[in-house]
Amino acid sequence: MIIVNAEVSEIVELGNSIFLIKVHAPKIARESTPGQFCNIKVSESNFPLLRRPFSICEVKGDFVSFMFNVLGEGTRNLAHKKVGDALDILGPLGNGFKFDDDYETAVFVAGGLGAAPFPFLTGKIPEGRKLLSFIGGRSEKDLITYGMKNTLLSTDDGTKGFKGNVVELLEAKKELLDESKIKVFACGPTPMLRAVKEFCLKYGYNCEVSTECAMACGFGICQGCPIQAEDKEGYYLVCKDGPVFNINKVVL
Amino acid sequence: MTKKDVENVETTVDLSVKIGSMKLKNPVMLASGTVGYGNEISNLTDLNRIGAVVTKSVSLKPRKGNPPQRIVETASGMLNAIGLANVGVEEFIRTKIPFLRQFDTNIVCNIAASSIDEYVECTRMISPEETIKAFEINISCPNVKEGGLMFGHDLKAVAEITRRVKAVTDKPVIIKLSPNVSDIAAFAKVVSEEGGDAVSAINTLVGTSFNIYTRRPKIFNVTGGLSGPAIKPVALAKVLEIKRKVDIPIIGIGGIMNWQDAAEFMIVGATAFEIGTVNFINPNAGVEISDGLWEYCRKMNIRKISDLTGSYVI
Ligand SMILES: Cc1cc2nc3c(=O)[nH]c(=O)nc-3n(C[C@H](O)[C@H](O)[C@H](O)COP(=O)(O)OP(=O)(O)OC[C@H]3O[C@@H](n4cnc5c(N)ncnc54)[C@H](O)[C@@H]3O)c2cc1C
Ligand SMILES: Cc1cc2nc3c(=O)[nH]c(=O)nc-3n(C[C@H](O)[C@H](O)[C@H](O)COP(=O)(O)O)c2cc1C
Ligand code: FES
Numbered sequence: 001m002i003i004v005n006a007e008v009s010e011i012v013e014l015g016n017s018i019f020l021i022k023v024h025a026p027k028i029a030r031e032s033t034p035g036q037f038c039n040i041k042v043s044e045s046n047f048p049l050l051r052r053p054f055s056i057c058e059v060k061g062d063f064v065s066f067m068f069n070v071l072g073e074g075t076r077n078l079a080h081k082k083v084g085d086a087l088d089i090l091g092p093l094g095n096g097f098k099f100d101d102d103y104e105t106a107v108f109v110a111g112g113l114g115a116a117p118f119p120f121l122t123g124k125i126p127e128g129r130k131l132l133s134f135i136g137g138r139s140e141k142d143l144i145t146y147g148m149k150n151t152l153l154s155t156d157d158g159t160k161g162f163k164g165n166v167v168e169l170l171e172a173k174k175e176l177l178d179e180s181k182i183k184v185f186a187c188g189p190t191p192m193l194r195a196v197k198e199f200c201l202k203y204g205y206n207c208e209v210s211t212e213c214a215m216a217c218g219f220g221i222c223q224g225c226p227i228q229a230e231d232k233e234g235y236y237l238v239c240k241d242g243p244v245f246n247i248n249k250v251v252l
Numbered sequence: 253m254t255k256k257d258v259e260n261v262e263t264t265v266d267l268s269v270k271i272g273s274m275k276l277k278n279p280v281m282l283a284s285g286t287v288g289y290g291n292e293i294s295n296l297t298d299l300n301r302i303g304a305v306v307t308k309s310v311s312l313k314p315r316k317g318n319p320p321q322r323i324v325e326t327a328s329g330m331l332n333a334i335g336l337a338n339v340g341v342e343e344f345i346r347t348k349i350p351f352l353r354q355f356d357t358n359i360v361c362n363i364a365a366s367s368i369d370e371y372v373e374c375t376r377m378i379s380p381e382e383t384i385k386a387f388e389i390n391i392s393c394p395n396v397k398e399g400g401l402m403f404g405h406d407l408k409a410v411a412e413i414t415r416r417v418k419a420v421t422d423k424p425v426i427i428k429l430s431p432n433v434s435d436i437a438a439f440a441k442v443v444s445e446e447g448g449d450a451v452s453a454i455n456t457l458v459g460t461s462f463n464i465y466t467r468r469p470k471i472f473n474v475t476g477g478l479s480g481p482a483i484k485p486v487a488l489a490k491v492l493e494i495k496r497k498v499d500i501p502i503i504g505i506g507g508i509m510n511w512q513d514a515a516e517f518m519i520v521g522a523t524a525f526e527i528g529t530v531n532f533i534n535p536n537a538g539v540e541i542s543d544g545l546w547e548y549c550r551k552m553n554i555r556k557i558s559d560l561t562g563s564y565v566i
Contacts, residue, residue, distance in 0.1 A: 001295050003535070041533065046328040046481045046509065051533060090296075090535075216323050216330060217532035220292040222285070223308075223334045224323035234316035235337075240292070 001093060001219060002027055005086045009063060011079075016141045017070040018113070019079050023087050026062035031092050034099065034121035035210055035244040038066070038091030039218030042074035052078070053215050053239075055116040055187070056092060058123075058147060064089075067116040067146065093218050094243050097121055097208055103183035105130040107205075108148065109196050111166055111188025112137055117210055119147025121185060132176065136166025136192070167195040174203075183207070194252040207247045213238040227251075265549045266556045267542065269303070269524050271501055272424030272449030274358055274386045276303030276524060278542045279557060280514070283505055283528035284309055284362035284388060284428075285334065289348040290355070296535035299355040301542060303524060307348070309364035309390045312374055314340035324461050324470040329482030329507070330529060331459050333473035336364050336393060341377050349383050358385040360426070364393055368409065372416045379421040386423050389413060392430030392455035393477075404430035404455075407442050414446035424449035426503060429490075431483075432458050436490050437497040444500040452503035452526060453494060454487045480529040481507040488520050495521025495562050509537070511544025518560040 006023035013019050028038065039051040052074040058065040070079050081087065099106065099121060106125045108118050115135060125131055133151045137143040140160035145151050153161030154169040162169045166188075170177070186196040187210035200207035213225040218239045226235035227242065228251040236242060236250060267278035281304040287293045289307055299305060317337025324331050339348065344361075352359045361384045365371040375387055391404035391413060403409040410427065417425050427443045429436055431454035440451045456477025461470045469475075487506025494502055504522030508514050509530050517525045530537040549557055 003296060048325060049328055049480055049529070049533065050325050050330060214321050214323050216332070216529075217535075219296075219535075221288040221535075222323070222332070222532055223288075223317060223337045224332060226317060226320050226322060226337075228319070235319075 001091065003088065003090045004028060006064070006089050008081050008083055008085045008087055010083060011081055014067070014144065014146055018067065018144060019070070020057065020065055020067050020146065021078065021081060021087075022063050022065040023089065024062055025064045025089060028089065028091050029059045029062050029064050032056050032059055032064065032120075033092070033096040034124050035096030035117050036092040036094050037218070037243060038064075038089045039093060039215070040066070040078070040090070041088035042077045048072075048074045048077075050216055051090060051218060053093075053218055055210070056120055057116050058119045067113065067144070069113045090218060094239055095241070097185050097210075097244050099124050099185075100126055101183070102181070103129070103206065104180035105132060105182045107177060107182050107184045108133040109166055109170065109184060109186040109188070110135045110144070110148075111192040112142055113144065114186070114188030114192070114210070115144040115146065115148065117187055122147060122149055130180065134166050134169055134173075136169065136188070165195070166192065167199050170196075170199055177203075177205070186210070190252060197247040197252055200247060208244050209247055209252070210244045211238050211242050211250065211252070215239055264555050265546055266558075267546060267549070269558050271386065271426065271503065271524060274304070274424050276358055278303045278545070279518065279522075279524035280538045280542050281306055281360070281503065281524055281526040282531060282538055283526035284390065286528040286531045289344075290352050293531060293535050294355070297539055299357050302357050302538045303542075304358035304360050304385070305352070305355070306360040306362050306388055306526060307344075307352075308338050309336050309362045309393065310338050310341055310344045310374065311336060311364050311366075312341055312370050314338065314343065319472045321471050324476070326459070326461055326478065327482060329478050329480035331461055331471060331476035331478055332456070333471050333476035335473065341374050345378065345381060349381055353383045359383050360386045360388050362388040362390050362428070364390040368403070368413055368416065371413050372420055375417045376420040379423060384423065386426060386449070387417065387421060388426040388428050388452060389417060390428050390455070392428055392432075404439075405433055407438060410439055411442045411446050414443050414448040418447045426450045426452050428452045428455055430455055431486060431490055437494050440494040440498040440500055440502075444498055448500070450501040450503055450523070451494065452505055453490050454483070454506050457483055457486060479507070481509055483507045484513060488516060491517060491522055492520040492564070508541070511541045511548060514541050514545060515548055515560065518557070519562075519564050521562045521564070523558070523561050
């Protein structure tokens with residue numbers, strides 16, 4: 001965990017207000033593992049005041065990329081960054097996915113911008129294991145497949161792929177999941193994660209989810225990011241104990 | 253000026269200040285609830301260069317805190333309703349104090365309680381710990397029913413808390429005042445009369461924020477405490493008000509982002525100051541502020557920073 005002033009080396013719009021920003025940050029690149037995030041300063045002034053958390057999307061050599069959606073003032077500022085600008089980044093933060101335990105096929109489930117951590121994770125799945133990427137969005141333009149392999153798509157409005165949500169697509173393709181021992185890795189809006197958890201509990205699949213919560217510090221000092229624990233009294237902190245949790249540890 | 257001259261001047265700028273019997277190497281204190289128990293932030297800044305670290309409010313028994321959402325950003329500020337999540341006195345003594353021992357700084361223990369007896373009991377239990385150099389009594393947490401705010405609005409209760417806490421410890425006692433009162437100086441006066449060593453001002457201001465589409469509050473607790481640059485003018489006015497009416501050391505708190513803000517607090521009357529929200533954005537802010545103040549004193553020919561306290565010209 002360090003703070004660096006990283007130089008922006010590339011910024012591209014993937015479409016539909018979704019951007020990919022790449023920075024030169026060798027130390028963060030070296031320390032990072034998929035599922036971790038960075039807390040990025042999006043303004044030189046006091047507005048917006050707080051840093052904004054973003055999953056580490058990709059690490060290539062000394063470069064780290066983030067994928068983001070323009071929502072409010074912070075992400076709008078970020079979208080205006082240019083090559084050569086400096087970006088104040090705190091990271092890597094939190095705990096990532098456990099991608100080297102006992103399974104044969106990694107099953108990714110991404111909803112909307114939940115696709116962000118998967119390009120990095122895709123590259124880390126050990127050699128010889130299989131990979132399936134289930135990707136959902138409201139409509140064709142919301143589907144993000146950047147950096148992902150073996151994709152199966154769903155849209156709520158049926159404009160592309162399976163018509164329905166991504167968990168309904170999982171259910172429809174269940175025979176694919178039963179060909180080998182799988183582990184599910186999911187990231188997306190909380191209602192989607194809740195449905196993925198229910199699905200995995202029903203069939204006894206091992207599953208980790210990347211959760212979100214409003215954050216101030218991002219590294220455990222403000223206590224601002226609780227998530228209800230399932231395996232103990234009280235709360236975990238999303239920034240420090242997560243953002244990735246096994247589904248048995250948290251109430252979604 | 254040659255480099256040698258600079259070094260000579262350096263040795264003559266004295267950043268140290270005193271709060272009761274506690275000597276701080278510089279007036280920078282890290283505010284309660286914004287540095288946990290020091291562990292995480294020590295990876296990102298050098299706590300040995302900070303005047304004092306105030307620990308997260310500790311209560312007699314552990315508290316798990318409020319459900320999410322606990323925080324929301326507002327214009328140049330943030331609202332929080334953490335709900336005093338903390339490990340409780342026993343765990344604090346067993347696991348948190350040993351970690352803090354390694355740093356060459358003053359550790360100030362902040363206490364929150366739901367009864368006057370509980371404040372006294374917590375202080376009595378922690379007072380023998382050598383690592384703890386002073387107590388800050390939180391009578392002003394706006395976010396839990398039993399967070400002390402009911403005491404913070406009651407002059408008699410503040411008097412009793414000050415007197416009884418002082419009776420169980422030889423260490424300096426700082427009373428952290430609520431800004432959510434009409435006459436803050438009256439509270440500082442009571443603390444002074446009962447032998448309190450200092451007051452800190454201000455804790456957060458009560459605020460709220462609603463989602464206009466769902467019409468629901470953005471934080472679970474409905475209201476929260478406002479902190480950050482948004483509250484600085486209010487905090488400065490409260491410090492000035494106390495300074496003009498009561499003779500007691502004041503620790504200024506509220507929206508300090510840089511050394512300029514810190515200098516402003518000292519000029520209106522603060523002996524030392526605490527930084528809170530800025531730690532979330534720039535965890536090294538304390539060290540940078542200390543360096544900035546040193547440079548400011550050198551330029552302004554101020555040899556002891558304590559000369560800055562209350563040096564306003566009105
Ligand atoms: C661990 C973690 C990882 C994240 N990774 C990514 C990522 O890789 N890419 C990415 O684009 N975003 C990610 N986010 C969300 C991202 O932090 C927010 O989108 C960002 O803070 C919005 O900032 P803003 O200033 O643009 O919007 P704000 O002004 O803060 O908000 C604008 C609008 O967006 C809404 N909003 C804010 N935050 C969220 C949220 N988390 N989910 C849904 N709506 C929200 C607000 O309610 C408001 O209506 C992540 C969040 C966390 C906690
Ligand atoms: C997330 C958060 C948690 C806080 N927790 C405490 C606490 O436990 N006890 C306390 O006395 N003050 C607490 N405070 C108040 C701060 O110590 C400080 O008085 C206030 O934030 C104003 O300073 P600032 O504007 O520099 O943040 C908290 C503030 C924040 C933002
Ligand atoms: S965001 Fe501050 S503790 Fe998690």
